Amino acid sequence: MRTVRFSAVAAVTAAALTAVTACTAKSDAEDGTAIQVTAADSTCETSTTTVPAGHVTLKIENKGSKATEVEIVFPDDRIVAEKENIGPGTKYRLTAEVKAGEYEIACRPGMKGHGVRQKLTVTGGTTVKRDPKLDKAVADYRAYVQEQADETLPRVETFAKAIKDGDLEAAKKAYAISRLGWERTEPVAESFGDIDPKVDVRADGLEPGQKWTGWHRLEKALWADKKIGAEEKTLADRLVTDLKDWQKRVGTAEITPTSMANGAKELLDEVATGKVTGEEDRYAHTDLVDFKGNVEGAQKAYELLKPVAAKNDPALAQELDRQFAALDKLLDTYRSDKTSYDFVSYDKVGKDDRKELSDAVNALAEPLSKLAAAVVK
CATH class of the missing domain: 1.20.1420.20 (M75 peptidase, HXXE motif)
Known part of the structure; x- marks a missing residue:
């Protein structure tokens, strides 16, 4: 069981969900492109807006006062990867395999509602080669x-x-x-x-x-x-x-x-x-x-x-x-x-x-x- 989400039209106003992004950053992680995600009660800061397709690592830190959930989602809200119940002051690494396309990184303070979101563009035609x-x-x-x-x-x-x-x-x-x-x-x-x-x-x-x-x-x-x-x-x-x-x-x-x-x-x-x-x-x-x-x-x-x-x-x-x-x-x-x-x-x-x-x-x-x-x- 998870808490529910509503569509963007039912989300809280953009003014209440201000957030910050930085320019494209290359990985410092061995397992793919790393994105630093800093979640708080009304913000969701990400260190990049563009990564290459393949293994993507979110290095998450919750600096808010509420437990939060961080997700990589398609624009229609389908979830690619998520981590729920990230407590205040907690850090977590989430690794996902992501194909080229347009996505969002969502932070959901209190694990309810549409959340605070950042755009993420994944470039390139293919993901990493897999072991059969x-x-x-x-x-x-x-x-x-x-x-x-x-x-x-x-x-x-x-x-x-x-x-x-x-x-x-x-x-x-x-x-x-x-x-x-x-x-x-x-x-x-x-x-x-x-x-x-x-x-x-x-x-x-x-x-x-x-x-x-x-x-x-x-x-x-x-x-x-x-x-x-x-x-x-x-x-x-x-x-x-x-x-x-x-x-x-x-x-x-x-x-x-x-x-x-x-x-x-x-x-x-x-x-x-x-x-x-x-x-x-x-x-x-x-x-x-x-x-x-x-x-x-x-x-x-x-x-x-x-x-x-x-x-x-x-x-x-x-x-x-x-x-x-x-x-x-x-x-x-x-x-x-x-x-x-x-x-x-x-x-x-x-x-x-x-x-x-x-x-x-x-x-x-x-x-x-x-x-x-x-x-x-």
Whole structure:
């Protein structure tokens, strides 16, 4: 789940979003052209407006008082690469593979709204040459993402049918499993910009004037309100429609080795900021199912990139293997068997156990943040 964005016409005024750019600068990074991005509460300064196609590194520093999100986006808001939850005073390096064309670098203070944006022109006809193993990784990951979308639709239709039948218990039973494919591939779904706010936004993530739709709106009806009315039945149909749109569009997503690596890290960030805290499924308490889906999706991306990552950085691959295994083992203690998604209700997981889960996520997230750099060495 990410916070929503609206189009430029709904953005705050340009006067409130002043920013500074400098002239074109060459890279000082080994992994491509480096752009210094300095984010603050109302500005987004970038060190260049033009870079050559290939591997581009954003060297991000948040000098504001709010957590921010930094993205490379197409003009239509499709996301090429992003890093969410960059805290005040925090620095982060984001590596992406970018083709020639016109883009924007967006800083989103508070991770809401259109954000502060700078134009970015990427020159040249082609990107860097890839190891053929990376081309295979991208092809296999694209097939995986499509497979997850295809498997999600019948599960969501089962969930929606139970709601339309007024069957509260059947709808509750179908809820968590209907989300699994989405959670495994969430960064790809989020890359379109407009689908996630329709299907996966929480009440506290709504923008002013936005109607609450999707899984979490229905979750509240089932667990908190304990009722299914005419509105919920309509929203169930809309959820199916929106996810069919996702299913059709997912094959057109921009996928590169670096977007796979960055997406794997984003999935762990999703766990840290939503699942471990219990905020994601706050009514159903099925957070551990989402948690497992995020970890499975991150692990799939890593496993596909591993042949190259292990060659370029053997120590990193060994550490990732170790930390994925440790987190998987810990998660297994919260379910009845390794083949089911029948996890313990998260409201039954105590403070110390949540801390243990959080520590395991952080232990994996740190080396996972280095995967993109290892892939492009």
